[in-house]
Amino acid sequence: MLEAMHVYLDEIPRERSFGNARPARQLVEQVMTRQAGRLGTITNPDREALTTVLPEDLPVGLARSASPA
Numbered sequence: 001m002l003e004a005m006h007v008y009l010d011e012i013p014r015e016r017s018f019g020n021a022r023p024a025r026q027l028v029e030q031v032m033t034r035q036a037g038r039l040g041t042i043t044n045p046d047r048e049a050l051t052t053v054l055p056e057d058l059p060v061g062l063a064r065s066a067s068p069a
């Protein structure tokens with residue numbers, strides 16, 4: 001999964017205005033939002049569930065590239 005995130009960030013065009021962490025922050029926020037939605041369906045999530053990011057927590061395009069073949 002981490003590799004999929006690296007590839008995504010590496011593919012962002014490096015234009016003149018590029019240089020801050022906005023894309024990385026936005027990606028992390030998307031993952032956190034999707035993770036929160038998933039965790040909201042679990043009655044009593046344990047510590048592992050709360051601290052683990054799953055492929056389904058990644059935005060759709062990244063989830064496909066992070067899933068095992």
